[in-house]
Amino acid sequence: MLSVSNLHAYYGKSHILQGVNFTIEEGEIVSLLGRNGVGRSTTVKTIMGEVEPTGSILFKGQEIAGKKSFEIANLGLGYVPENRNIFPTLTVRQNLQLGLKPGTNTGKWTIEEMFDLFPNLGERAEVAGGVLSGGEQQMLCMCRTLMGDPELIMIDEPTEGLAPKIVEQVAQLLQKIADRGVAILLVEQKLSIALKISLRLYVMGHGQIVYEGTPDSLMRADEVRAEWLEV
Amino acid sequence: MLDVFIFATLNGLVTGLLLFMLASGLTLIFSMMGVLNFAHASFYMLGAYFAYSVSLYFGYWTGLIFAPIIVGVLGALVERYGLRRVHQHGHVAELVFTFGLAFLIEEAVQFFWGADTKNYQSPDLLDFPLFTLFGQEFPAYRGFMIGISISIFIGLYYVLTKSRIGIIIQAALTHPHTVSNLGHNVPLIFMCVFGVGSALAGVAGVIAGPVLTTFPGMAVVLGSIVFVIVVIGGLGSLAGAFIASILIGLLQSYAIASDVGMPDLLNLLGLEFDRNHPLTDLWTLTLPQIAPILPFLLLVLVLIFRPTGLMGKREQ
Numbered sequence: 040m041l042s043v044s045n046l047h048a049y050y051g052k053s054h055i056l057q058g059v060n061f062t063i064e065e066g067e068i069v070s071l072l073g074r075n076g077v078g079r080s081t082t083v084k085t086i087m088g089e090v091e092p093t094g095s096i097l098f099k100g101q102e103i104a105g106k107k108s109f110e111i112a113n114l115g116l117g118y119v120p121e122n123r124n125i126f127p128t129l130t131v132r133q134n135l136q137l138g139l140k141p142g143t144n145t146g147k148w149t150i151e152e153m154f155d156l157f158p159n160l161g162e163r164a165e166v167a168g169g170v171l172s173g174g175e176q177q178m179l180c181m182c183r184t185l186m187g188d189p190e191l192i193m194i195d196e197p198t199e200g201l202a203p204k205i206v207e208q209v210a211q212l213l214q215k216i217a218d219r220g221v222a223i224l225l226v227e228q229k230l231s232i233a234l235k236i237s238l239r240l241y242v243m244g245h246g247q248i249v250y251e252g253t254p255d256s257l258m259r260a261d262e263v264r265a266e267w268l269e270v
Numbered sequence: 271m272l273d274v275f276i277f278a279t280l281n282g283l284v285t286g287l288l289l290f291m292l293a294s295g296l297t298l299i300f301s302m303m304g305v306l307n308f309a310h311a312s313f314y315m316l317g318a319y320f321a322y323s324v325s326l327y328f329g330y331w332t333g334l335i336f337a338p339i340i341v342g343v344l345g346a347l348v349e350r351y352g353l354r355r356v357h358q359h360g361h362v363a364e365l366v367f368t369f370g371l372a373f374l375i376e377e378a379v380q381f382f383w384g385a386d387t388k389n390y391q392s393p394d395l396l397d398f399p400l401f402t403l404f405g406q407e408f409p410a411y412r413g414f415m416i417g418i419s420i421s422i423f424i425g426l427y428y429v430l431t432k433s434r435i436g437i438i439i440q441a442a443l444t445h446p447h448t449v450s451n452l453g454h455n456v457p458l459i460f461m462c463v464f465g466v467g468s469a470l471a472g473v474a475g476v477i478a479g480p481v482l483t484t485f486p487g488m489a490v491v492l493g494s495i496v497f498v499i500v501v502i503g504g505l506g507s508l509a510g511a512f513i514a515s516i517l518i519g520l521l522q523s524y525a526i527a528s529d530v531g532m533p534d535l536l537n538l539l540g541l542e543f544d545r546n547h548p549l550t551d552l553w554t555l556t557l558p559q560i561a562p563i564l565p566f567l568l569l570v571l572v573l574i575f576r577p578t579g580l581m582g583k584r585e586q
């Protein structure tokens with residue numbers, strides 16, 4: 040479904056991504072792990088066309104390197120950025136409407152279904168997004184992207200700064216999304232939910248993938264965790 | 271006294287709404303680009319001239335419809351092939367570009383239409399007094415100006431706050447990347463907003479041309495006041511621009527209608543000055559005389575006491 044090969048990216052003169060390679064198959068939950076600053080966010084931003092790529096990014100067999108963000112999104116690639124960019128002055132419902140693709144009025148997921156999944160959001164449908172709690176904003180962000188019917192959704196650090204109970208809810212939502220056949224690329228720093236829900240995972244260090252495996256194999260690879268993950 | 275007040279209020283409203291028609295477009299375009307478009311009032315002038323030329327052959331009403339469309343398309347082209355390219359070189363380059371464009375349009379207008387004032391007339395259809403109050407007539411054309419401005423604003427408000435495209439525009443102004451990642455073509459949206467903003471300026475030109483006279487300096491005259499308005503209202507705030515537009519429209523109108531001046535003030539204070547005093551010009555100054563500079567005076571005061579403008583947010 041997504042195949043990234045020899046991907047490089049720069050911020051000015053600094054060479055951030057130095058040949059990143061990985062793949063995601065249909066319906067998989069794959070985690071991209073690593074310490075702060077290793078280039079995980081840059082990887083997803085580059086795939087999304089926000090940072091200029093060199094190398095190849097194949098999505099559903101089509102080269103998307105060099106395409107514009109909105110074109111990539113319209114091909115079915117969803118992205119939930121790490122800064123939880125909800126639109127604070129728009130209502131929860133309007134935020135969700137923004138996720139609908141141009142020219143469509145409904146997708147696989149309806150607003151009402153979202154509200155069933157998250158009664159919290161439903162109760163506050165007409166409230167400005169800016170007054171929601173951090174966890175609710177994260178849910179809103181993910182739901183907003185789902186409204187556009189992505190086939191693969193890339194989610195950058197959804198559990199950052201959330202209480203353990205909310206983290207659990209996020210994990211449940213991710214599982215529900217995957218159950219509907221949507222592939223997920225989960226970017227995380229902590230192992231907790233990644234180990235629980237992913238099928239495969241990649242560990243990133245200094246702009247490259249340094250380890251590829253399953254949750255089980257990573258649990259056994261003590262030296263990898265010590266060198267690239269634990270702080 | 272009451273009749274003066276009522277007519278001054280109505281005339282102030284006409285000016286204020288007209289100013290807002292320019293200020294609203296300028297504000298939207300500012301939110302989008304992050305720089306003031308100095309050529310905005312030039313589109314207003316083009317509106318008046320195009321409408322004048324069209325009206326010579328097809329009458330006023332055809333001009334009212336087609337001139338704003340031509341100006342809107344022109345604005346969209348300027349964004350697409352001019353500003354969007356200049357944008358990558360930063361805000362200063364964009365600012366200089368719009369400055370240059372304003373001069374270019376003024377020169378072009380003089381080249382094609384000449385430097386003289388055009389005899390652009392309001393339509394005969396509206397050439398009657400709307401009502402007569404205290405023996406004074408209020409022209410139907412001014413009532414028409416109020417009506418058309420208010421209808422446009424209600425329409426725009428509705429589209430911007432209630433429709434899906436309006437929600438996308440609002441979000442794109444503050445979070446272009448996020449909106450783009452959701453699959454919306456933000457550059458196209460920006461081009462359309464620029465076009466509609468320019469078309470609004472064009473409408474203002476069409477309806478103001480017959481009242482404020484159509485001449486090559488009209489962009490500078492009104493443009494400078496519109497810049498004052500967006501700064502007083504708070505850059506990027508539509509509500510602020512609205513309040514400032516009406517405020518300045520009324521202020522100027524009251525100042526012109528009033529016949530108080532320094533002599534009255536001095537009398538009140540029990541002071542009297544010799545007619546031959548060297549500063550006699552100052553002592554005989556009247557409010558109508560200083561009406562044109564009132565907006566700028568207000569600008570200075572706002573910048574000193576509330577630098578972000580009435581409704582502006584602090585720069586991050």
Ligand SMILES: Nc1ncnc2c1ncn2[C@@H]1O[C@H](COP(=O)(O)OP(=O)(O)O)[C@@H](O)[C@H]1O
Binds near residue numbers: 075076077079080
């Ligand atoms: N906008 C930017 N400009 C310059 N350098 C950046 C920018 N964003 C991130 N970086 C740098 O790129 C590196 C990778 O950042 P990032 O991809 O955000 O890492 P991660 O998401 O893994 O924490 C870091 O060293 C960071 O300082």
Ligand SMILES: [Mg+2]
Binds near residue numbers: 081
């Ligand atoms: Mg990051």
